Amino acid sequence: MGKKVVLFILTACTVLILGIISYVFQFTTTTTSNIVKEIDRNGKFGDRQEEISLMDGDPVSVLVMGMDTRAGKQGGQTDTLVLLTINPDSKSVKMVSIPRDTYTKIEGGIDKINSAYGIGNVEMTMNSVENLLNVPVDYYIEIDMKGFTGIVDSLGGVEVNNDFEFRTDHSDFTDENVHFPKGKLTLDGKEALLYARMRKLDPRGDFGRQKRQRQVIESILHKGSNLSSVTKFGEIAQVVGKNVNTNFNLFELWMLQSNYKEAQENITSYEIAGEDKTIKGTYYYMPDKKELDRISTAMKNHLEMNDQDPYAGEEKKQDSESRESKEGTSEEAEEMDGEESRNDQEESNEDKEKEETDSIKGENSKGAEERNTEGSQEKHDPPNEQKETETFDSEEKPVENSGDPNVAQVITKNWSPVPTSQENYSGVSFEKGSLDWEEMTAAISKGAGLQKNDMIVWWVSGEGLKKVIGTVTDKAQTNNYRVYVSWVDGAGYKPTKVEVLHENDQKR
């Protein structure tokens, strides 16, 4: 009889183990194929995402993208963009809402930031946010309405502190009639969705909406960090199914939950101040440059990026929840704008103000051009003088706050353009052997100070329509350069900046 007992125990244990193994396997593969969607991205911060380790508790940034698609359909727009930086050491989270109509550079053009998704999906949205804020975006979480309600429901609802009573009937985005009184509220998934989306009824407009969204995210973070069991996590994964995508893999999500959960105890929120503007009948939100820099610096510091910006410390101390109007002088803003911060927003912005009738495309190229001619003494617009001095200061000296440890030295000189023989220039062609390619690589070699026949071109990537970044070495591969080249209308390609690299980061 004793042997029978042994037999049954043995069998039960084996079956149990097999069951657990297969459940875990099933769960992993299902969830992975449903939710985890790795992206292949060429952002301005390079391979940062691959270098940071969630296991070691490195600070990370996560872009939460709320989609306005109803079911798990493709397409749609990013209705909500919130960038979070999470620092487990300081146990803090910084959260910035990016207004969806924010006017920004999107791969060669300028448009609302929420149109980036339509052009280049998640990747371009992430790139655009990086460009706008000059903060690396390591991870994304893309969530549609169904996924949102699913998460909120499986967390047992969210708690928010409503400071504005409203009722959602007669709204254009819903037929539901829900009353949201003032004070502490517990909302289920559907209510939370209405609460987070309502805009028209709020006298603060989008800012009110952003604030409500951050409240909801805060509550989700709070509840999510208290998830104790794998099964609950599994339940959420089941519920959200295809309605959530992320480039966190399962292990990273697990690490996030275990290593980063304390960070949610201290959440700081930011809003991007700016102005409403209508260009050619389209509404845009013009972010305030100074605000952007302030937030950028704060978030970079929070990410513990090697940023020696003297304003950083001060910035950290500031109460960030206050929404400041554009009161800082443009000089200040420009001072904070490091040379390497390749943010065209400001220039375009200023141009906009001056010449509203210009087409968006034209604005862009002009803005780009202006930026790229920094340091050259050719332009004499008053706003640029300050910048010139600024850049002059930083010329030829190693730049600490480049954010890229691979950069040994940044060189900006007043290079002259490589004369062009192209008559109808229509943007960088990337066609090897073409006239455009020859001229472009000539400009790169000029910037790198290498003879063209002593140069290996490892990588060339477009930065907008008329700018490229090339990574080159000499034939001996002892000197590595990253050369920034811009097209000057009527003149040709000209190097604008050269970064001397410790090692060739494009060599594969």
Add this chain to the structure above:
Amino acid sequence: MEILIMVFFILSVTFPVLHLYHSLPWFREPNERSNNREAELKKWMMDHEQEDEKGISILVPCFNETGILETSIENMKSLPYSQLEVLYINDGSTDDTLRYLDEMLQLKPCKLSTDGQLSYEQVKETYQSELYPNIYVIDKENGGKADALNAGVDYSRNEITITLDADTILEDMALPAVNDTFNDDDVVAAGGMVHVLQAKSKHSSNRLSLRKTNMLLRVQVLDFLKAFYISKLSLVRFKGLAVISGAFGIFRKQVLQDVGGYRKTIGEDIDITLRIHEFIAKHKNFKICFISDAVGYTELPETWKDLTKQRLRWQKAYIDCIIHFRSFFGKTIFSKAVSFFYVFEAFLIGTLASYIMTVIVIVNMINSPQDLFLSYVFFYMFWIFLFGVIYDVVAIKQGKHYGFTFNRKDGFRLFSVVIFDIFVYRFVTMYFVMYGSISYFFNKKWNKVSRTGRKYHHKDSKNAA
């Protein structure tokens, strides 16, 4: 849906795991291998008539068996056992089986007494062999295998009845092993170990060889190892053996008569075993054994067509018996191991689950996106691969434990068989189970598998020499 899949998963894993553990030697019952004396000593005792040998009657029903009879007769006359009679029952063969028997045995009519307890088709004549006086032939009207066996039981004179297929041959030590086991008066029935005749090795050191066999036979060799050395061994230890193989079954004659003999059905071997279980239910001491040392070899189908016929017949027999014995199963499902395993393992898991799993796989295929389905398939493949390998390896090790090793050169063949078993054969058998279960309700015909017509005994006699 998730829960359902989980439950099925657990159930379908539990039984194989249970049998896998339970079949290991550590769990053997006391007196399971009753003849664990030295084989040589035993042989010596037999040669000197020291053994107390109980009378054994071997019944061989024949229906159009001309091809294989020579092998059978050669084997029967060589069996070293004194108290043995062999009865060939010619079940109204339409070929010249009788003439063939006459040729081989030099038949002369003789008068045999009957017990008159069982009914069967009319017996035309009874014969005795002039060459081998312990071999008899009963020539009767056609009535099916069960009917032939009933006649055989009625005419047999000995205490122990062994039923063999015409294509089954026994090893020399099989009958002494049976004799030893039936020394225990409580043993009323037993199953013998059956191997694949085509894989019988010429070398006595490793008794199985895959050399001259095709893949289909090889995989059946493995299948039989698994069925007998894992599943049946485990079931008999639970007192839950539901099938004493018709190829080699051993019964006390009295019990066969007490249960009313064989029923005319497609699966008379399952039927008789279950009837004995019903009988045992009223006689608590009685038990059914599995005699691992009583070894027989039976011919197995060598073509897919014949295999299909055979397996469909087995499946139909399974279904037939679950219907016929439904009240017995219903009453004893949780009190008798045989009912429990028959209903849960063979029917729910072995039969119903294969439909359900197929449906699940198809539904997944339609509903899931490509990558997800592939991951399911991958998971499933990984799973059956790992478990299949373990199961096969244990079966081979078990065979070794019981003295059946393969030729050293069979290593690669064995490996390829395991792969074939895991990725092809089990799906084919699943199809047999599914198709057979449905076709039972439309076509209850007994598809007789054609014999290969090979001559096995010539080889064997050479080995013996």
